[in-house]
Amino acid sequence: MAFEQNISVIDDQIMVPNAYLKIVSANVTTIGISVTCDITMYAYKDKEAADNELPPLKTYTDKFTPEFGENVSDIKKQGYNYLKTKLEFADVIDIIETYEEK
Numbered sequence: 001m002a003f004e005q006n007i008s009v010i011d012d013q014i015m016v017p018n019a020y021l022k023i024v025s026a027n028v029t030t031i032g033i034s035v036t037c038d039i040t041m042y043a044y045k046d047k048e049a050a051d052n053e054l055p056p057l058k059t060y061t062d063k064f065t066p067e068f069g070e071n072v073s074d075i076k077k078q079g080y081n082y083l084k085t086k087l088e089f090a091d092v093i094d095i096i097e098t099y100e101e102k
Helices: 047-051 075-083
Strands: 002-009 014-031 034-044 058-064 093-095
Touching (some): 002 034, 014 075, 034 047, 034 075, 058 075
Antiparallel strands (some): 014 034, 034 058
């Protein structure tokens, strides 16, 4: 999964239409009974730039409280769903990625 969204970079000087945003890390931390997940998402010009491991245009970080148990989405999907609740990502388009078996 990933997002598509128009973003601005370099102090809002350049608009990047249909940028490709992808969570690159999701780290769960437990302290006592408190559980949080720190997520990092990179924004690229497009999927090809991400696939070619070019430097990201922008980095977003945030944290949320994940859910565990049966019938619960995996941690990255929970991260994407959490980010969509934020005003900054309210207008994103979900990109569902499929992988062919070789």
